[in-house]
Amino acid sequence: MNEINxxxxxxxxxxxxxxxxxxxxxxxxxxxxxxxxxxxxxxQMKQYFENDVNLSDxxxxxxxxxxxxxxxxxxxxTTNQCKNCNLRNKVIESMExxxxxxxxxxxxxxxxxxxIITKWFDITLVPLMIGKMSVLWVSMMDLTELMSYKxxxxxxxxxxxxxxxxxKSNFNEHVMDYIKTNCHSGGIAYMVLIDLKTVSLIQxxxxxxxxxxxxxxxxxxxxxxxxxxxxxxxxSVEQFLLFLPHKGHDTLSKIVSSINDYKSSxxxxxxxxxxxxxxxxxASDYVQKIVKEDIxxxxxxxxxxxxxQLKENEIYDVVV
Numbered sequence: 001m002n003e004i005n006x007x008x009x010x011x012x013x014x015x016x017x018x019x020x021x022x023x024x025x026x027x028x029x030x031x032x033x034x035x036x037x038x039x040x041x042x043x044q045m046k047q048y049f050e051n052d053v054n055l056s057d058x059x060x061x062x063x064x065x066x067x068x069x070x071x072x073x074x075x076x077x078t079t080n081q082c083k084n085c086n087l088r089n090k091v092i093e094s095m096e097x098x099x100x101x102x103x104x105x106x107x108x109x110x111x112x113x114x115x116i117i118t119k120w121f122d123i124t125l126v127p128l129m130i131g132k133m134s135v136l137w138v139s140m141m142d143l144t145e146l147m148s149y150k151x152x153x154x155x156x157x158x159x160x161x162x163x164x165x166x167x168k169s170n171f172n173e174h175v176m177d178y179i180k181t182n183c184h185s186g187g188i189a190y191m192v193l194i195d196l197k198t199v200s201l202i203q204x205x206x207x208x209x210x211x212x213x214x215x216x217x218x219x220x221x222x223x224x225x226x227x228x229x230x231x232x233x234x235x236s237v238e239q240f241l242l243f244l245p246h247k248g249h250d251t252l253s254k255i256v257s258s259i260n261d262y263k264s265s266x267x268x269x270x271x272x273x274x275x276x277x278x279x280x281x282x283a284s285d286y287v288q289k290i291v292k293e294d295i296x297x298x299x300x301x302x303x304x305x306x307x308x309q310l311k312e313n314e315i316y317d318v319v320v
Contacts, residue, residue, distance in 0.1 A: 018130060028121075028140040030060065033133065034095065036077060038063055048119070048142045052112050060087075067109035067116055087123065094125040095136055101125045107147070120147040164234055168241075171233035175243045176300055178231075179282070182245065190252050191278040192242040193307050194222075194259065199238040218262060225258045252277070276310035278303055281319045 019040070022029045028045030030038050037058040046053055049064055057063050061076025068081045077088055087106045094101045104123040109116055120143040127136050179189075196218060203211040215234070222232055222240060235241040244252060260273050280303060299320050310316055 014130060018128075022137070025139070028142065030138045030140070032060075032091065032095075032136040032138060034135075036060075036091065036095075039135070045140065048140070049110070049112060065111040067111060070111045090123075090125060091136060091138070094127050095134075098127045100127070105143075119144045164236075167233045168235060171231060171241065171243075172300065172304075174231055176296055178229075178243070178245060179296060179300075187246060187282050188248075189246070189280045189282065190242070190244040191280060191303060191307055192244065192252070192256070193235065193276040193310075194240045194242065195274040195276075195312075196238045196240075197274060221262050222259055225255060249279075274312045276307055276312065277315040278307045278310070279315060279317045281317065283319060286320055 022031070022040065022042045025042060026044060028048050029040075029042040030045055031040040033039050038060055041053070041055075041063070052065070054063050054065065059076035060066075061069050061082075066076060068079060068085075069076060072079075076082065077085075082088055085108075087104065087108070090101050090104050093099075102124045104125070105120070106123055107118055107120045109118050111117075122141040122143055124139045125136060126139065127134070129135075196215065199211055199215060202214050215237070219232075219234060219240065222242075226232060226242070226244075229245055231243040233241050242255075244255065256273075256275055303318060303320075306316065306318065
């Protein structure tokens, strides 16, 4: 790169101020001339690439070892793939229209210390006339660590959703197996859908990680409150589903009260839960029905659908 000392070449006080400003700017900055050649790179921009830059070249992709042209004899902007480069297209637009363009989120693969890495930037393009020279100031904020975290976090959420689906499926199978095995003489069971009222507020104020920790802590607390035969699963981000066999209404009330007594050591948890409860009375001849007609699956998911539709804190009786 043939770096130009603008102050010496143009004898303009404004250029020296501009040069100095770019050097102390905490964001990475490069300056392009009207031929799209890089004529200045500040220290922060070099630091983004751990100073693994080729200053003998004049073009961005060559200087920073863009993966599309590294190892070839091509110049940045001359390959067919370069036509799809969003940054190059925005640079051309800004230079031609003389308009500032902000908030360009751009990612690209580079060769850094002989390894292919993906970097993310938030870019602002500012066309300027300094003396008689038309230049483009490219200001770049490195978002690579933030985007890597975000992508990892999103992937964790995807895996968590898959795990929750498996957990719900296992829960449903266990409940239906329990009914098949234990409903010979009839009985009563409760299905309770619990909504955690503070989860959305915690996420809004403190973020997803705090929310996840909070839900996990409440889940562990609920498992300690429940009996050995009781089943629980996380039904959605803010909901738990309980199956409570052989419980009377008084026992149900004590369990719900104990859960509602949970107090977080970190967050205020007023109105912690809302419940929707389905009291399921199983007739003594139900086992014969499910053996003959195989209706348990249909009855079970009808009950789940009804449970989801109940009003807050409603208890509804069904007989099967």
